[in-house]
Amino acid sequence: MKLSEKIRYVGLNDTTTKLFEHQWTIPYGVSYNSYLIVDEKIALIDTAAAACREEFLEKIKDEIGTRPIDFLVVNHMEPDHSALQQAIREKYPDCEIVTNAKAVPMIEGFQGIKDNIKVIKEGETLALGETTLQFFMVPMVHWPETMVTWCPEEKTLFSGDAFGTFKVAPECVIDSKSDIFNEYESEMRRYYSSIVGKYGGPVQTALKKLSGLEISRICSTHGPVWENSIPQVLEMYDRLSASRLEKGVCLVYGSMYGNTAKAAEAIRAQLTAMNIPVQIHDLCEEDLSFALADVFKYDSLIVGSPTYNAGLFPPVSAFMEALKARGVKNRKFAAFGSYSWAGTSVKILNNLAAEMQFETVHDGISFAQGFAPEKFAADQIAQSFA
Ligand SMILES: Cc1cc2nc3c(=O)[nH]c(=O)nc-3n(C[C@H](O)[C@H](O)[C@H](O)COP(=O)(O)O)c2cc1C
Ligand SMILES: [Fe+2]
Ligand SMILES: [Fe+2]
CATH class of the missing domain: 3.40.50.360 (Flavodoxin domain)
Structure with missing residues (x-):
């Protein structure tokens, strides 16, 4: 599915798993969002959960046909996003993994991958053609190795778990209806409080770090792609992480x-x-x-x-x-x-x-x-x- 000429959604909706992380009920399901940037070079941002293997590979093929994936950007190593790295490597053997130093031992530990990994540092960029990717570390949002990927030409932030939510987006991946944020508000708060809630400080640090970016699309790893609700989504994360509470x-x-x-x-x-x-x-x-x-x-x-x-x-x-x-x-x-x-x-x-x-x-x-x-x-x- 096209989010723009260059950015494609290749995520999947999971409505069969009963418990996320084997403990949190997900009555409305959860999505594992993954994205392709199709330029002179092709980059894939994160993968999906293990059970989605065939469907995930199929979706990628539908977008890029016989072209190879040049880079797999690893923003986060929790297995709901990292489980198919090996599958990508098998299908696209020359695909270079792009990530930060803290993720490297986790990639080996979870996926057994040791070679062809490009280690990037804070603020470093990667040119894909007309588009560029830039990487910012956001440790503990949600694990120590987490980073986000910014595409300035598309004003798009690939934010990892940040700004994610339980509840699949069956009709529209993009939040195209103006009131869609309200439909997700309680599930997003439930996702935040159960999954990210311990890390209010790191979330505040990350929000400050990203505050200079002129964001017009947030591609998180769970839930809708945010285009129309960005102010509400940012405000919510700021409020929750700073513990600004209602009476x-x-x-x-x-x-x-x-x-x-x-x-x-x-x-x-x-x-x-x-x-x-x-x-x-x-x-x-x-x-x-x-x-x-x-x-x-x-x-x-x-x-x-x-x-x-x-x-x-x-x-x-x-x-x-x-x-x-x-x-x-x-x-x-x-x-x-x-x-x-x-x-x-x-x-x-x-x-x-x-x-x-x-x-x-x-x-x-x-x-x-x-x-x-x-x-x-x-x-x-x-x-x-x-
Ligand atoms: C397994 C079990 C252990 C209990 N332990 C205590 C106890 O240590 N001290 C006590 O005063 N009552 C104890 N009770 C009694 C309950 O606290 C009491 O029945 C209370 O009214 C139950 O409240 P509830 O109706 O909201 O469940 C225990 C009851 C059960 C079933
Ligand atoms: Fe996570
Ligand atoms: Fe996640």
């Missing part, structure tokens, strides 16, 4: 027998009555990435857990670990939960909140056995977030 509550809980769940509902009803935006997440019913996506949106977090073997209920424990792993901090916080004989969950949650530099705005409510609305001061918890 509102992400209300997250797990519950075995429904008592902590009823308390969560009571808090949600009070927040709603007070016109405080709230999104509720049951960790036993959905992948924790949905809750993470709202942690990255709202300035407040309320967490409910029953006491379980003198600790947290495991799904809630996993959620709190996920927050710690991403260095989430500076949220307004409160906790609640049911127990039977010795409640510890609220205390543990408050301790974790202190570790993460949250501001605990309410001491929390630990209640024995069944949920009784008249004994549970949901209004007081909600009031603390007004």
Whole structure:
């Protein structure tokens, strides 16, 4: 598919894989985007996931026929983009790999390729004919070896995972409809918070580095090609990576027998009555990435857990670990939960909140056995977030 006379989309949509990285649910699928620049020389930017081999090679052939690929640019070595490097080498034996020094041992380790690799440095260029490619290092967006590739003549940034999103783009690879960004906003936030969320600092560094480029097309490795939504996409990454949060509550809980769940509902009803935006997440019913996506949106977090073997209920424990792993901090916080004989969950949650530099705005409510609305001061918890 032509993005311009010289740039062709040769990515693929995956709607059969259930879990991305074998852990994040992808109800709307994911695409592995790859691009060809067809000039006097032909460059391929990244490859795709292993399962796509035949379709991927077919798509390339449809674009370039019998011409060879001269360069394979490796922006990122995560196997969703690197798995078909060997396949490209087999089909196009003279294809030179173009990448940075940090990717070289990974290329050998994952793909067993050692030869015909051109190692480029920050800012270096590669002429393809009328077009040029220029390389900028963006370490930790998403791995240490990640770089982006800039084509100044096409004002196109091949951004790797940056600005990517879950959810395939079945009808239009390009964001040609003006409201398409809104259709992807929540999946893009879920992608960011689960995959890239730990690396807010490096994302900020990368955004500053790229701020001088006059970008009119962003070709990321997942989701639509951004042409019409570039300001929204850049603003979103800046906001998420700098932790600029909206007023509102992400209300997250797990519950075995429904008592902590009823308390969560009571808090949600009070927040709603007070016109405080709230999104509720049951960790036993959905992948924790949905809750993470709202942690990255709202300035407040309320967490409910029953006491379980003198600790947290495991799904809630996993959620709190996920927050710690991403260095989430500076949220307004409160906790609640049911127990039977010795409640510890609220205390543990408050301790974790202190570790993460949250501001605990309410001491929390630990209640024995069944949920009784008249004994549970949901209004007081909600009031603390007004
Ligand atoms: C495997 C298991 C372990 C538990 N461990 C504790 C415990 O250590 N201390 C305690 O007070 N209650 C413990 N409980 C009781 C629950 O915390 C209690 O039943 C609570 O009401 C469950 O809340 P829920 O209805 O929101 O699931 C445990 C329950 C189960 C099933
Ligand atoms: Fe990645
Ligand atoms: Fe990726």
